[in-house]
Amino acid sequence: MATTMFFEETVKCQSGKEEMDIEFGRSSYHDEDSIYLKVDGKSLVMNRETAKKFVEAATGVGFYFGFIK
Numbered sequence: 276m277a278t279t280m281f282f283e284e285t286v287k288c289q290s291g292k293e294e295m296d297i298e299f300g301r302s303s304y305h306d307e308d309s310i311y312l313k314v315d316g317k318s319l320v321m322n323r324e325t326a327k328k329f330v331e332a333a334t335g336v337g338f339y340f341g342f343i344k
Contacts, residue, residue: 277303278311 280300287294295315302311302320310326312319321329337343 278300280298282300283298285294285296296313298313298318300311301308304311304320307323309323310321310329312321312329334343
């Protein structure tokens with residue numbers, strides 16, 4: 276499986292009480308390249324329709340907070 280990782284980090288809750296390991300990027304494991312997501316060791320490769328929704332949602336949140344202009 277060919278992957279290109281774009282994010283890998285142990286993310287801590289603002290409360291400091293919880294954390295999770297998150298990794299995501301692109302994967303060519305299946306017939307169509309798409310986004311893979313791995314959280315606390317559990318991973319999947321999204322179908323293209325879901326990947327598009329995921330990116331649109333993440334971009335929307337980024338615009339809301341002013342992280343993306």
